[in-house]
Amino acid sequence: MFAAKTIDTSDKAAFYRDLAAQLKALLDGESDSIANAANTAALIFQMVPDLNWAGFYFLASDEELVLGPFQGKPACVRIAVGQGVCGTAVELGTSMLIKDVHDFPGHIACDADSRSELVVLLEDDEGVFGVLDLDSPLPGRFDKADQAGIETLAAIYAASSSFED
Ligand code: SME
Numbered sequence: 001m002f003a004a005k006t007i008d009t010s011d012k013a014a015f016y017r018d019l020a021a022q023l024k025a026l027l028d029g030e031s032d033s034i035a036n037a038a039n040t041a042a043l044i045f046q047m048v049p050d051l052n053w054a055g056f057y058f059l060a061s062d063e064e065l066v067l068g069p070f071q072g073k074p075a076c077v078r079i080a081v082g083q084g085v086c087g088t089a090v091e092l093g094t095s096m097l098i099k100d101v102h103d104f105p106g107h108i109a110c111d112a113d114s115r116s117e118l119v120v121l122l123e124d125d126e127g128v129f130g131v132l133d134l135d136s137p138l139p140g141r142f143d144k145a146d147q148a149g150i151e152t153l154a155a156i157y158a159a160s161s162s163f164e165d
Contacts, residue, residue, distance in 0.1 A: 002026050002039075004046055016149025019047055023156050033161035038069035040157045044134065044150075045071035052113050052137050056122070057086050058130035065090065065130065072135070075110040084108035086131050089119040093128065097147050099140045111135060118142040120154045132157070 004022060023043055027036050037056045045054040055070020057079060065079040065086055082091040085107055089096045096119040101107040107117070114135040122130040132154045136142065 004043060012143075012145035012149065016145070016152060019043070019149065020152050020156060022047070023153055027156065027160040031160065031162040034069060036157060036161045040132075040153065041069050041071050044153065048134070048146075050136050050138050050141055051134055052111055053133070053135035056130055056132055058122075059090065059128065068130065070133075073111045076108055079108060085117050085119050086133055089121060089131050090128055093121070095120045095147055095151060097142055097144070099142075113137045115139040116141040118146060118150055120147065120151045122154055122158050124158055129158075 002025070005018075023040060026039050026043055030036055041055045045051055048054070051072075053070065053072030053075065055072065055075070056068030057065035058068045060066040063081050065081065067075055067077045079087045081087045083106060085096050085098055085101070085104060088106070096117070098104050098107070098117040101109070101114055101117050114137065116136045116139055118134045119131050121128050122132060132150065134142070134150060
């Protein structure tokens with residue numbers, strides 16, 4: 001059984017280093033992309049403070065993201081590339097750090113409680129294959145240290161999982 005360890009959140013760099021080590025241990029020896037996404041979302045939702053949603057959207061085609069494993073309230077299933085925070089991240093090829101979702105035109109509100117959002121890209125040798133999306137009920141919840149930490153977790157997930165059909 002995997003037991004997530006409580007970690008000190010006062011030093012964000014140390015927090016994310018510890019969380020990255022826990023995620024590596026959790027995914028070690030497993031390459032199933034759905035199982036690993038489910039456990040990654042669960043670990044993040046359990047360990048990262050002040051979240052109301054954490055999960056995955058995967059590119060089903062060049063034009064559309066489809067919901068993957070997540071923790072939180074049920075969410076919108078399909079997001080067009082270029083739409084919302086997630087689709088904009090894919091279109092621009094960059095992480096999106098949104099301090100207040102009310103100030104982001106086109107934000108897709110899956111949970112009315114969400115006030116800030118962090119979306120990072122999932123990438124492998126062939127390019128972007130999806131996003132990891134975190135929502136918080138607190139405005140301004142995420143900063144550059146959270147972005148760097150979550151980008152590292154997304155890279156650990158991407159390296160662990162096989163997407164061969
Ligand atoms: N807010 C996202 C949609 C996904 S939910 O937050 C789970 C967006 O604007 O793309």
